[in-house]
Amino acid sequence: MKWKAFLVVGILLVSVLGAGCIESSNNSTTATPKEITVKDFAGRTVTLKVPVQRAAILSTSALEVVQLLNASDQVVGIPAEAKADAFLSPDLKNKTVVGRRLKIDDWEKVLALKPDLIVNLYLKKFYDVDAFLNRSAGYGIPVIMLREDRLEDIPKAVELLGKLFGKEKDAKAFEDYFNEQVSEVKEIASKIPAERRKKVIMIQPIMGRYYLVNGNDVLAQAVRLIGGEYLVNITVKGYIPVRVPMDREKIIASYGDADVAILLTSSVTPYEKVEELKNEMLKDDAWKQIKAVREGNVVVLRADMSKDSFLRWSPRLAVGIWVIGKAVYPSYYPDWEGKAKEFIKRFYPFLS
């Protein structure tokens, strides 16, 4: 009998050790924690222990970065919007929902998860950032704030989160890839003669109204990167919103000289609806006051949460710049589908 008991204990011991080995081979987070000080995107100095083991992340774009870094295991809390994001694996989507729209609904739920980091966006127009930071500090949870303002912030965010999650190698691989894409695009853009430079506007139709993408949006920056001129630059009393609601007549009166009009989908307006709108635009004599409509240069691009959409501030934009390039200058830029396949295969293999 005794030898049977020894056998069972032996098997259990081997299994536990084996599991430990598998865990440590997949995940570099078993490294001894060390304290580091970093500067976040809001310019705040944050001291925390890395690698982070239990992060609560309130932005889907930051979650996409974490997914890319293969650090999903180090996340304990996600925002409600994550459920609709196709670039997040089912594992990540099944984590506890702790907030929505950059806010935490129930702090008790967050505290129960014992997070060692909260990642959020620094968007003062959307929520009370100071109150949020004070509350987190009160609970002793460090917060890293990201910003989605600029294209060049995407690799920087990947680098920062890579450092925090102990995934520097994965981060470096993406940074190199992203910078390579930007360099290639810049090279193509430099070959476009000044007289062929196209004027571009982007419109996102939502619930029967038109929202213009403003010049400070990352998509407008992408247009400039690919060699286009972005026409919409609106300041409202010193504030520059990223989307500007505008009626049809004002759009026509203000941007009649646009060479290319890009219509964007959204989580509210699916591709088919925007395509329908495009066809109506092309037939409409009023819309034809815009050069792009008159000449048939109206393109529908996805800017939603689906896996075919690359026009969001997130690692996806590494492909998004090619999507915009092809839409604006079809003869200069190659088809982006190949780029998309490569990107997904390398960084989001569960989607391929």
Added chain:
Amino acid sequence: MKKLALIVLPSLAVFLGIFVGSYPTNPLNLTPGAVNIIWEIRLPRTLMGVSAGIALSLGGMTLQAIFRNPLVDTYILGVSSGVALGAAIAVAFLPFAGIAPLALLFGLLAVFFAYWMARINGRISTVSLILAGIIVTALFSALLSLLELLLPSESLYALVVWLMGSLSNADWETVIYSLPGVLILAFLLFLLRWNLNAMSLGDEAELLGLNVHLWRGIFVFISALMTTLVVSFTGIIGWVGLMVPHMARMLVGPEHSRLIPATVSIGITVMVLADIVVRLLPGDVPVGIITTLVGVPFFGYLLRKTGGGWS
């Protein structure tokens, strides 16, 4: 003089509605581009303003008459909460279906629900109908709040803006769905003006041989249908239904053969002018904000003057 003003003012508003906007359209020298802008954008937008002005004003006037209460309009029956819920369901679950059909359906559903709830032993009193409207509004608003929790930020923002009401998305299709129905119902109300006069006497209307409960139901249905035919396309445009009937009553008195045309005239004028103000502002400000900014002080003045009853 009053009659002339009631003809000239809406005509002037419609003229301005056609010729005022951000695109240059000189009526004395119309370019082909200007003609396109007028035909494709300004005319449908102005006609939608006409439709909204007629429907919201007459809807408010009718309910004020049958409830004998100057401080009610069609929204008190739950129309606005029904329309809002329908729009939110469309955004959250059925983006392919479009907003207007579901908004229309839920707007009417809210009124029917309120009507059914208020009907006790085959009779409907004014108080029970208003209370049922409050209950339905509360229920539908709670469901709307629940749905809003599920919506992503951009959908929520868009829904909130849509609910503020706007004529900027009007096109010929929405005009064709809205205006003919509103005109038919307005004409029907005019034909029934004597019944409305009798109903405004309250339960004494029964002495004139009128089935008060039946006619109350008919008038509630007409005003609710009129309102939903507009707000399911434009979003909620507030205060027009409260403000305009009072202005009309001040001008021509409470007798409906004169009050209905006056309400239509002022409704068109107010709505189209409010939209012209919106066009002259930057961006795409919801017209509901303008009507509210004008309507609230007016309503406050009215409340203080009348104490909430007929003066």
